[in-house]
Amino acid sequence: MSTSERGSSTVRAGIVVTGTEVLTGRVSDRNGPWLAERLRELGVDLAYTTIVGDRPQDMRAALEFMAARGIDVILTSGGLGPTADDMTAQVVGEFQGREMVLDEALSERIARIVAPLMKRWPNIDPEAIAEANRKQATIPLGATVLEPVGTAPGLVVAPAAGESAPAHAATVVVLPGPPRELQPMWAQALESESLRVAIAGATVYRQHTLRLFGIPESEIAETLRIAEREGVQLGELEVTTCLKRGEVEIVTRYEPNAQETYDAFVRVVEARHADTLFSRDGSTVDQQVAALLRGSRPPRTIATAESCTGGLLAARLTELAGASDHFKGAIVAYSNEVKVSEAGVPLELIETHGAVSAEVALALAEGARDRLGADVGVGVTGVAGPGGGTEEKPVGLVWLSVALRAGEPLTRSVNLPGGRADVRDRATTVALHLVRRALSDS
Amino acid sequence: MSTSERGSSTVRAGIVVTGTEVLTGRVSDRNGPWLAERLRELGVDLAYTTIVGDRPQDMRAALEFMAARGIDVILTSGGLGPTADDMTAQVVGEFQGREMVLDEALSERIARIVAPLMKRWPNIDPEAIAEANRKQATIPLGATVLEPVGTAPGLVVAPAAGESAPAHAATVVVLPGPPRELQPMWAQALESESLRVAIAGATVYRQHTLRLFGIPESEIAETLRIAEREGVQLGELEVTTCLKRGEVEIVTRYEPNAQETYDAFVRVVEARHADTLFSRDGSTVDQQVAALLRGSRPPRTIATAESCTGGLLAARLTELAGASDHFKGAIVAYSNEVKVSEAGVPLELIETHGAVSAEVALALAEGARDRLGADVGVGVTGVAGPGGGTEEKPVGLVWLSVALRAGEPLTRSVNLPGGRADVRDRATTVALHLVRRALSDS
Numbered sequence: 066m067s068t069s070e071r072g073s074s075t076v077r078a079g080i081v082v083t084g085t086e087v088l089t090g091r092v093s094d095r096n097g098p099w100l101a102e103r104l105r106e107l108g109v110d111l112a113y114t115t116i117v118g119d120r121p122q123d124m125r126a127a128l129e130f131m132a133a134r135g136i137d138v139i140l141t142s143g144g145l146g147p148t149a150d151d152m153t154a155q156v157v158g159e160f161q162g163r164e165m166v167l168d169e170a171l172s173e174r175i176a177r178i179v180a181p182l183m184k185r186w187p188n189i190d191p192e193a194i195a196e197a198n199r200k201q202a203t204i205p206l207g208a209t210v211l212e213p214v215g216t217a218p219g220l221v222v223a224p225a226a227g228e229s230a231p232a233h234a235a236t237v238v239v240l241p242g243p244p245r246e247l248q249p250m251w252a253q254a255l256e257s258e259s260l261r262v263a264i265a266g267a268t269v270y271r272q273h274t275l276r277l278f279g280i281p282e283s284e285i286a287e288t289l290r291i292a293e294r295e296g297v298q299l300g301e302l303e304v305t306t307c308l309k310r311g312e313v314e315i316v317t318r319y320e321p322n323a324q325e326t327y328d329a330f331v332r333v334v335e336a337r338h339a340d341t342l343f344s345r346d347g348s349t350v351d352q353q354v355a356a357l358l359r360g361s362r363p364p365r366t367i368a369t370a371e372s373c374t375g376g377l378l379a380a381r382l383t384e385l386a387g388a389s390d391h392f393k394g395a396i397v398a399y400s401n402e403v404k405v406s407e408a409g410v411p412l413e414l415i416e417t418h419g420a421v422s423a424e425v426a427l428a429l430a431e432g433a434r435d436r437l438g439a440d441v442g443v444g445v446t447g448v449a450g451p452g453g454g455t456e457e458k459p460v461g462l463v464w465l466s467v468a469l470r471a472g473e474p475l476t477r478s479v480n481l482p483g484g485r486a487d488v489r490d491r492a493t494t495v496a497l498h499l500v501r502r503a504l505s506d507s
Numbered sequence: 508m509s510t511s512e513r514g515s516s517t518v519r520a521g522i523v524v525t526g527t528e529v530l531t532g533r534v535s536d537r538n539g540p541w542l543a544e545r546l547r548e549l550g551v552d553l554a555y556t557t558i559v560g561d562r563p564q565d566m567r568a569a570l571e572f573m574a575a576r577g578i579d580v581i582l583t584s585g586g587l588g589p590t591a592d593d594m595t596a597q598v599v600g601e602f603q604g605r606e607m608v609l610d611e612a613l614s615e616r617i618a619r620i621v622a623p624l625m626k627r628w629p630n631i632d633p634e635a636i637a638e639a640n641r642k643q644a645t646i647p648l649g650a651t652v653l654e655p656v657g658t659a660p661g662l663v664v665a666p667a668a669g670e671s672a673p674a675h676a677a678t679v680v681v682l683p684g685p686p687r688e689l690q691p692m693w694a695q696a697l698e699s700e701s702l703r704v705a706i707a708g709a710t711v712y713r714q715h716t717l718r719l720f721g722i723p724e725s726e727i728a729e730t731l732r733i734a735e736r737e738g739v740q741l742g743e744l745e746v747t748t749c750l751k752r753g754e755v756e757i758v759t760r761y762e763p764n765a766q767e768t769y770d771a772f773v774r775v776v777e778a779r780h781a782d783t784l785f786s787r788d789g790s791t792v793d794q795q796v797a798a799l800l801r802g803s804r805p806p807r808t809i810a811t812a813e814s815c816t817g818g819l820l821a822a823r824l825t826e827l828a829g830a831s832d833h834f835k836g837a838i839v840a841y842s843n844e845v846k847v848s849e850a851g852v853p854l855e856l857i858e859t860h861g862a863v864s865a866e867v868a869l870a871l872a873e874g875a876r877d878r879l880g881a882d883v884g885v886g887v888t889g890v891a892g893p894g895g896g897t898e899e900k901p902v903g904l905v906w907l908s909v910a911l912r913a914g915e916p917l918t919r920s921v922n923l924p925g926g927r928a929d930v931r932d933r934a935t936t937v938a939l940h941l942v943r944r945a946l947s948d949s
Contacts, residue, residue, distance in 0.1 A: 089747075090541065111560075112562075113565065113569065114530060115556070115557040115558075118553075118554070119747075126576055148731075190729065283590075305527040305561070306528075309528075314528070316533060371818075375821055376839065377818065377822045378818070380819045380931075382817070383817030383818070384817075386892070386894065387894070392817075392841050393842050394839045395818055395839035396838060396849070397825075399834050400831070400834075402880060403879055406879075407836065407878065436848075450828070486826070487687070
């Protein structure tokens with residue numbers, strides 16, 4: 066990875082994710098990344114994301130840490146549930162020097178939301194529910210309420226003024242844990258006066274993404290050195306590179322007046338990596354494959370026959386909405402019988418070359434194309450591990466083939482590192498790149 | 508969510524994940540959750556996971572925060588690459604009051620690792636490589652080196668003694684970012700004397716997981732209240748509940764002498780949730796389905812025919828190693844033609860009832876079973892969205908069917924909330940539960 070540091074934005078933010086289930090890794094956090102992206106769009110500079118368990122003193126410490134580091138806006142997620150140990154509102158109230166008060170009108174609004182849910186689960190105790198509503202409607206005095214999308218209200222809480230004022234100036238936005246609730250409530254938060262004031266003055270940055278496939282990340286480090294040597298003012302750009310599913314992603318953030326510098330940087334990348342740079346506009350290989358299929362005259366359809374990827378390639382080709390326009394179907398041919406009966410692979414091929422071979426990959430691709438009536442067929446067969454590897458065909462060896470209606474098929478092998486999940490995931494990405502190449506060339 | 512707080516363990520840890528690509532959400536962090544699980548096994552109490560970008564001052568601030576909160580062991584991931592801005596070793600060296608020195612022998616070991624990689628990429632500048640090796644071999648004086656799995660060495664760095672000693676006692680374990688490198692290097696770290704000393708005295712907790720399917724999380728909150736009323740000393744247990752892929756997971760951590768309390772708690776859960784509690788030993792529905800198939804006399808095989816899940820069910824059935832013993836294959840029948848030609852669904856059924864119907868789900872299940880020669884067939888057809896929903900068949904409606912060789916098939920519909928990805932993922936989980944039920948009953 067590689068970053069050229071630059072002057073930081075005038076508005077800095079931190080995210081505090083609460084929840085023992087997130088801290089311990091049983092649930093992966095989707096809110097931190099989502100909020101990070103929203104902050105970026107606003108030109109607010111995210112400095113820290115801290116995950117804490119359901120312990121008020123740890124949450125308080127995380128808030129204090131960020132305030133002490135001069136953070137202007139802190140976003141929290143989680144800990145707004147109806148049980149007594151969901152403590153975020155209380156902790157934030159104390160942090161901001163504000164008394165906790167019951168908002169009767171809010172309590173009634175929550176009761177109206179909860180009423181129909183109670184009918185679905187008839188055995189629930191109504192007194193417990195009323196208590197839960199009151200708890201959720203007890204909020205820091207003077208906070209802005211974000212109306213519940215589930216049952217929990219969110220809050221925007223500025224520091225108290227006067228005697229109880231804390232020693233910091235950070236505004237806290239309190240959001241619920243479920244992403245389906247948090248996301249619409251963030252939009253509400255943005256309309257609140259206290260948040261607007263806190264983020265006023267943020268610099269709006271531009272951000273662009275380049276993607277490359279088939280080179281090591283260290284080559285990008287070298288490219289950055291070359292760009293610098295050729296006079297590109299990298300100090301004006303914040304360049305982050307990372308390796309993701311076998312692709313190198315270069316994300317650059319810069320102030321609008323550094324546009325020329327960015328353009329010069331892109332020219333250096335293009336000159337050095339013409340053969341591996343596949344995306345200049347941030348589009349993913351998934352989007353490019355879909356666009357190539359739809360953009361053909363006439364549009365083309367695709368089908369897969371997969372062994373080691375076990376359906377992951379089909380799942381990925383159907384991830385984007387509208388896939389039914391170009392995706393016909395797939396055969397997951399795990400056993401050799403199914404390879405023969407469903408994908409039409411001649412048994413002799415398997416007996417002569419083995420199930421993991423160029424010949425079988427091609428036969429799978431042609432079988433997918435012909436059996437499923439598609440214009441493009443993709444075949445994948447490999448050793449995902451952990452067992453089944455031999456000296457000749459080790460774990461990680463994958464053969465892939467793309468067969469079009471006309472023209473030569475593209476057949477390749479790769480040796481993929483990592484465990485079973487890595488090999489399966491990476492093979493799926495390699496297959497998409499092979500399809501992209503076959504479609505671009507044809 | 509719901510947690511009963513209890514006395515904390517004597518050894519506390521923090522995790523600092525570095526990387527702008529992680530902080531900004533472009534790459535999701537796999538190391539924090541993995542290390543959290545390892546710490547749990549050791550009886551070490553994780554208090555914070557903080558994600559910082561590639562900025563030395565932010566990383567330093569995160570380390571200082573944890574040390575100030577009395578954390579005993581800090582684990583870092585990332586920032587060990589060859590470029591000048593991968594700064595973790597340097598930041599940690601300064602934090603621990605240790606001078607940075609070039610370890611010549613380590614530099615040579617790295618050179619030997621890099622040599623074969625250079626052959627793959629012949630245009631790389633050898634001087635740049637030598638410089639990178641020296642950089643990666645420059646480490647805090649007196650640190651324990653963890654041998655590279657990729658090219659980056661890890662470190663265990665205790666605070667310096669004497670004049671340059673810092674004001675804290677935290678030991679820092681410095682690990683690389685790629686999970687494939689980090690995981691084996693953690694095993695090495697555990698053998699180092701300084702880490703052993705730092706974690707000596709950790710309380711070993713017991714942890715058990717219960718899983719339920721088909722009830723709202725709020726019901727568990729009520730169960731906790733009932734358990735308390737019935738005299739179960741919940742204060743001795745740390746109970747965390749969360750909703751995950753449509754399942755409710757109850758994880759309980761306790762000291763060995765609270766075993767009877769935990770057993771009493773489990774009895775309350777069993778009494779109230781007999782019909783939805785499917786796992787008492789932490790096993791997942793994936794593992795249970797695999798065990799049921801293998802444990803049949805004779806063992807049974809499975810195959811799927813999927814529409815809206817697009818191969819995700821097949822991918823999930825092949826996620827665990829050894830799947831080839833019981834998984835035959837799958838037909839991803841996205842288009843109606845493929846449903847007819849490959850899965851053997853009669854066209855009249857589709858015309859009469861629509862592709863998303865009980866009849867077509869059953870025909871898909873039978874088609875998978877018969878065409879792919881399996882003992883158990885699973886059919887899934889639904890409206891994943893965002894388009895394609897109607898008033899009668901809205902987005903989120905999914906029909907599922909499990910057809911065995913003998914006995915009645917199980918056919919059910921569900922209305923799943925959320926976006927396209929949620930509906931696809933949730934439908935996959937529901938299908939696994941339907942298979943589990945069909946196999947348990949037969």
